[in-house]
Amino acid sequence: MSNMLSILKYIKPYTTYVIFNVFSNILSILFSLFSLTMVIPFLGILFGTQEKVYQAQELNFTLLSIKENFYFLVSSTIEDKGKVEALMLICLLVLVMFLLKNLFRYIALYFLSPIRNGIIYDMRMELQEKIISLPLAYFTEQKKGDLTSRMTSDLVEIEWSIMGVIEMIFKDPINIFIFLITLIVISPELTLFVVILFPVAGILIGYIGKSLKSASKKGQSKMGEIMSLIDENIYGIKIIKSFNAEQDFNKKFKVISNDYKNIMTTILRKKDLASPMSEFLSTIVMVIVMWFGGQLVLSQDAALSAEEFIAYILIFSQIIPPAKSLTSSYYYIQKGSAASERVFEVLEAKNTITDDKNAVTINKIEEEIKFNIPFFKYENTQILNNILFSIKKGEKVALVGKSGSGKSTIADLLARFYDLENGQITIDKINIKKIKIISLRSLMGIVNQESILFNDTIFNNIKIGNINASENEVIEAARNANAHDFIVECEKGYQTNIGNLGEKLSGGQKQRISIARAILKNPEILILDEATSSLDSKSEKLVQDAILKLMKNRTTLVIAHRLSTIIDADKIIVLEKGNVIAMGKHNDLIEQNPHYKSLYDLQLLS
Ligand code: ADP
Secondary structure (H helix, E strand, C coil), rough: CCHHHHHHHHHHHHHHHHHHHHHHHHHHHHHHHHHHHHHHHHHHHHHHCCCCCCCCCCCCHHHHHHHHHHHHHHHHHHHHHHHEEEHHHHHHHHHHHHHHHHHHHHHHHHHHHHHHHHHHHHHHHHHHHHHHHCCCCCHHHHHHHHHHHHHHHHHHHHHHHHHHHHHHHHHHHHHHHHHHHHHHHHCCHHHHHHHHHHHHHHHHHHHHHHHHHHHHHHHCCCCCCCHHHEEEEEEEEHHHHHCCCCHHHHHHHHHHHHHHHHHHHHHHHHHHHHHHHHHHHHHHHHHHHHHHHHHHHCCCCCCCCHHHHHHHHHHHHHHHHHHHHHHHHHHHHHHHHHHHHHHHHHCCCCCCCCCCHHHHCCCCCEEEEEEEEEEECCEEEEEEEEEEEEEECEEEEEEEECCCCCCCHEEEEEECCCCCCCCCECCCCCEEEHHHHHHHHHCCCCCCCCCCCCCCCCCHHHHCCCCCCCCCHHHHHHHHCHHHHHHHHHCCCCHHHHHHHHHHHHHHHHHHHHHHHHHHHHHCCCEEEEECCCCCHHHHHHHHHHHHHHCCCCCCCCCCEHHHHHCCEEEEEECCCCCHHHHHHCHHHHHHCCHHHHHHHHHHCC
């Protein structure tokens, strides 16, 4: 519930809409009430028992004055034009009031739509901005699907519960309150029963609500698991097929899907219990009211007239829908509360990689980048030990070593995708933690092993490198990356959508687009994670050539998988299980370091 209260803060910008919504609801309720009370004079005229008022009262907003003046109107119509005309008058009034009731109900809903959609929009945007700001360490494999489900199905739950909150706070209670007051005015004795019986029903319903919430939370997190699995299936479809692992994956999916099915069945059963239960409870109350009310009418002193009693029952029956809607709102809120807990978990996740208070901006590297990492751990496993080296401005430094030796980790630390707890990395003697993140990353161009392209045009994929670049600059970058020729051959040239191309782009072409992106950025520092997959020799040559152009005169950290790129590197650092085991130029290392020589001989630089 407390989470749902946090949602109230999202309602704040929509206060005006809420006011219009509440105001229209009140009008709708009043018109509904007035039309129901019309049954009293209607029956009065039919049975000839209509109270006669021959003196018009001064009109003001007291209940008595309205009633007396209305009765005066009815009485004078009967006198002047006859009973049939008076009935007609009442029928017309009922019609107009129902029309107004529904009109204002519609207006209330009209103002409700921008509230519910606006709040969800605000939350979705906040989630998006938060997710994109969170450090890489947050995005473990299991979390991906879970995050998707928090951004989609959890938000839908919240949308429903926002409706619940608004109706529960602003509509149903007002509705019940106004009707109850009318009932008290008609018969205080009878209303006493109603007031006593309602809370009993409330407690019963509350009990179910609680268990619904915990089941709902389980359901949502299972949904997250399902989404992760779907993601994984689609991502790995090639491997699944080639290893004939379809059955295994179906089995895995079946287990989770089955759990989800069972949880959802429980949830629906609990939720479905609400409606028949509250209907039965309200019937009990209704029967009691009929029993005691009937006695009041039949009693000697006729504490209640028959018409009033019928009006009472009519109005009372109108309390039941808002009371029922109050219970279903309560269920939606309980369900939404579980969902909002999950959404707030993300919104409140602590971003550990943020700007220091006194962070500075730097636009250039003047001297050197220095790594001093006594050790570095991901969670509990130590990955790097005693890493000490520097990259002078304009130098090309290569990291080599077997897969898992820690090369990518070093590059990730430089871009502050992860933070060091011990030691420091400095650029021109400034600890990178003291440099504004945006400034630090704008110094860097990163070309990954896997070319990461987005579902957008080739042009926009390159332009990510520099949003302000002109068309000519983009084309120039593509030329330098040896990508221009194949791009213009695509159906729509630079405006071809990468998504539409699907698998049509070869690995080498994708790499050249990512290289063009980095060339366009023209970064001070280049981090190059060379692709491991070998390309055909023509494509290889084009990519190599593009990479060489990109590295020229630039401070570069290369994670090397191919010797050709690094033979002329200023410094090669050989890593083994997170330790630097040798450092130097290619020729020296070949002569002096057997480990490097064996890597070289085996071309094992992956
Ligand atoms: P390389 O680039 O040399 O192949 P990495 O730097 O990618 O090596 O990985 C070094 C070690 O750190 C590996 O054992 C890898 O499993 C582990 N590792 C990499 N990233 C993470 C991570 N985000 N969380 C936990 N362990 C990781």
